[in-house]
Amino acid sequence: MTVASASGNDTAQSRPVPEGHVRLTIDGIEVDAPKGELVIRTAERLGIVIPRFCDHPLLDPAGACRQCLVEVEVNGKPMPKPAASCTTAVADGMVVNTQQTSQVADKAQQGVMELLLINHPLDCPVCDKGGECPLQNQALKHGRSESRFVDKKRTFAKPVSISSQILLDRERCVLCQRCTRFSKQIAGDPFIELLERGATQQIGIGEQQPFQSYFSGNTIQICPVGALTSAAYRFRSRPFDLVSTPGVCEHCASGCSQRTDWRRGKVMRRLAGEDPEVNEEWNCDKGRFAFRYATASDRLTRPMVRDAESGELRETSWTEALRRAADGLLTARDSGGVGVLPGGRLTREDAYAYGKFARMALGTNDIDHRARPHSTEELDFLGASVVGTGPEDGVSYSSLEAAPTVLCVAFEPEEESPIVFLRLRKAARDGSTRVFHLGQWDSPGVEKTTDIVDSGSPIHSGGLLPCLPGGEAAALYELPPEVEQALSEPGAVLLLGERCSQVSGVYTAAMRVAERTGAGIAWIPRRAGERGAVEAGTLPTLLPNGRPVSDSVVRSGIERAWGVPEGSLPSIPGRELDGILAAAESGELSGLLVGGVDPDDLPDPEQARRALRSAGFVVSLELRPSGVTEHADVVLPIAPTVEKSGTFLNWEGRAREFEITIEGTGALPDCRVLDTLAVEMDVDLFTQTPAAVAAEIQRLGANPGARPKPPDIPAEPVDEPVGDKALLASWRHLLDNGSMQHDEPNLAGTARPPVARISRDTSRRLGIEPHQPVRVSTERGTVALESEIVEMPDGVVWLPGNSGPAKVRSVLGAGHGTVVGLAAGPLPPPGGGPKSPEPDETAAGEAVSAAVTNGHGANGHNDAANGHSDAANGHNDAANGHGAGGLGAAGHGPNGNGHTGTDGGVA
Structure with missing residues (x-):
C-alpha cells in the first residue's frame, strides 16, 4: 500500500498508480487501493477507525446500520448526502472525509446513533455483552451525551429461545443483519431471518423451525449488541471478571484457534479465535460449547487399583x-x-x-x-503420502480455497471437519471452485457446497457422484470424463476421509487418480490428535x-x-x-x-x-x-x-x-x-x-531415509443386495453420543435427529412408508429408526454412526459397506422378539437392540452406564423459557412437542 500526505510536497502525482489500483484521499492522506476495495477497508489500513455495526470483513456488505457514514467527493463533486463507507467502493480521485475531519460525517454518525438508541433498553448492568459491547463503546465515543428522546421505549417479551443454545432479546437488536448474513452466506443455514417490515421488523425464526445449525454460536460472538446470547453462559459472568487464554480446539482435526475465558479455575465460555490461515474467525458449536466433560462430576482425580478381595477399583x-x-x-x-x-x-x-x-x-x-475402523492399506498410505508433509509442501486451507476442483472421497466435511466445510462452501460460493462428493446421498454438507443459491442466482458447483457403500474404490477408477478433466486442472485436490479405511483399495485408487491428473491429495481424520x-x-x-x-x-x-x-x-x-x-x-x-x-x-x-x-x-x-x-x-x-x-x-x-x-x-x-x-x-x-x-x-528432525512403499490394493467389486437386504452406509454426526460432549444439554438440542435414510425404490419394494419406523438388522442386533426418503442408490440404507440408539458398531456390529437386513415396522415388544444373546456374548449394560420412531429412546434417557447424560428428559424448562435438554418455551422442535428430536441427551 502506497501512502502519501496530500498536503506535503511529495511527488505523489508523478508516481504511477500500481496496476489494478486506484488513488484516493482519506482524511488528507493519499493512498493507493485495489480496485473494488471498500472505503472502510482502505481507511482501516490507514489506521482510521470508522464506527460500524453491520460491517464485517468476512460477510458481504449490507449497509444496514448506517453508522459508518462518511463525506465523499468524486471527480470534485460531493455526493448529495453522506455515504455508507461499508458499501462504497474506492474510485480514482475520490476524496473521503470521516468523522475525524468532517463535521457533516460526525453529525450524521451521531444522528444514526441517536436513532439506534431510541428503543434500546438500559440492560447494560445485566446484559452479557456489557463490558465488550461495540454499541456501548461507540455510543460513548460517537454518540450524544444526552438523548433528546424521552418517550417510553418499546419492549418485547424476552428472551425468546430460537434454539436450545441461543436466546434472542429483540429489543436490543439494531437489525445489523450480521447473524442472518452469517447463517445464509457462511454456514448455509438460513434458519434465522428478518421478519416483518418497517418499524416492526425483527430477527426471528419460522414456526416449528428452530435455529439448528452447527455454527449458530458464531452469531452470538459477532452480534454487536447482545441481542443474541448463549443459554449456557447467560448471566454467569462479566467479561471483566474473566481471564482469557488463547488455545486450540481439541475436538477435531480442523485445528481451530480459540479463546478460553475462565474464572476461579473454571472455564466459563469459549470463543472462536482469529487465525486467517486456519479458521478465520469461525468455529463450530462443538468446539465452542463442548467443554464441561473436563469438569464432570465423575472426573478422575486420584489413581485407582483393583482390590484383590472385592474385585472393585479403589x-x-x-x-x-x-x-x-x-x-x-x-x-x-x-x-x-x-x-x-x-x-x-x-x-x-x-x-x-x-x-x-x-x-x-x-x-x-x-x-x-x-x-x-482402520486398515493396513491406510497404514501404508499414511507412511507413503501423509507423514512428514505440512501446509508448505502439501494441501492447505489456502490451497483448498484456491483449488479449481475438489473431490471429497468418503468424506462428509460438515460432519467430520466443520472448518474444511466452511472453506469449501466459501470457495464454491465465490464461483471459483467446483466441489464433487463421492458418496451415497446429498447430505446437508454436500448440498451446501455444490448447489448454492446466492442473491437469487444459482451457482452450480460440482455435485454428488453416487456410488454404493464399499464401491468408492471402483468408482474412482470410473470417474466421469468431465470430473477427470476437472481434476487435471492445476491446483485440484482430492480429500480423503477416514471412512476410506473401510473400503478396500480406495487409497490405492485415489493415489492412481492423483498420479493421472496431477491433483493434490490430503487425508482428513476426525480426531484432533490423529x-x-x-x-x-x-x-x-x-x-x-x-x-x-x-x-x-x-x-x-x-x-x-x-x-x-x-x-x-x-x-x-x-x-x-x-x-x-x-x-x-x-x-x-x-x-x-x-x-x-x-x-x-x-x-x-x-x-x-x-x-x-x-x-x-x-x-x-x-x-x-x-x-x-x-x-x-x-x-x-x-x-x-x-x-x-x-x-x-x-x-x-x-x-x-x-x-x-x-x-x-x-x-x-x-x-x-x-x-x-x-x-x-x-x-x-x-x-x-x-x-x-x-x-x-x-x-x-525429519526422516533421513526413504518413505515406505505406497499401498497397492485392488478395488473389490460390490454386489447389489437382493430381497430384504441392503448395504449399510454410515458416518458419525458432528453432535452425537461422544463422551466429550457429556453434560452439554444445550448443545444436544441442536443435534440432528437420528433417522434411517433409504431411496424411494427401496421404500416401495419393502413397503416402508416415509416417516414410519424401519428396522435395520444383523445377526448381532437390530436398530429401529424413523425412515426418511432421499435420492440415493437402491438397496442402500444410511444410519448415523453413534447418535441416540443408532450405535451402529455396538448394536449391529456393522460398518460402512456391511450387508444388513431391512424391514418395515418397529421392534417387537419386550419378550416378543428373538432370544437375547447370552450374558457372556454381550457386554454388561450394552443394548443389543434399540427402538426409536421419532428420534427418542425408549424412555427419552441415555444409558448412564455408558457415560451419557439424560439431559433432563429432553423436555422444556418452562420456568426459564428454554429447555435443559430441548428447545425453547414455544415448544419448537422437529417433533413439535418440546423435545429435542434427538436421544434426549446426546452429549
Missing part, C-alpha cells in the same frame, strides 16, 4: 498405583507381551511418549492409536517422524537419540489395533496399556470388551470412567486439554501449540505419567514435560 496413592502398574506391565511384558492403544485424541507430545514407552519400556511395536500421532510414531510400522521400524539405519539413529544400545529397539512391525485386541482376547498378549479409548468407537466393540476381560493386566490412563476403566487393573488419571500444554497437528500438518489454561490443579499430562511409570520400570524416557518432549522431537 482410590490409592500415586506411589502404590505406579508400583502396581509397573509390576503388572513387567510381568505381562515378560510372559506374552503388552499391546498399547493410545487413542486418537492425544497431543503430539503425549503420543510421542506412548510410542517411546512402547519401544523402550515394553520392547514392542504393538501400538496403534487408530481407535476406529495427525500428530502419525508423526509421533504411534503406528506399528513407523517410528517418530515417519521412520520405518524395519529400516535398520534410521532405527539406529533413533536408538542413539534415545540413548539405548544399538539393536535394542524392536525391528519387526507390530500388530494393528484389531490384531492387538485379537491377541489379547486369545491370551497371546498378556497385557494392555490403554489411553483415552472408548470401546464403542472400535471396529468391533464386543471383541474389544472381550479382549479387556481376557487380558491378564490392563492399565488405563483416563480422564473419566469408561468402558476401559471397568476392566482395568490400574487407572491413572490424566489432565484434560485445558490443564496442560502441548501441540496438536491439524489435518494440514500445521502445528497448533497451546499453553496451560487452568493451572494449579495437580493434574498430570500423559507424557509425565508415562515418564514416571517408566522410571518405576527402570527406564528413563525423559518426557517429564511437554516442552521437553517437543524439544526432543525437534532434535530428531
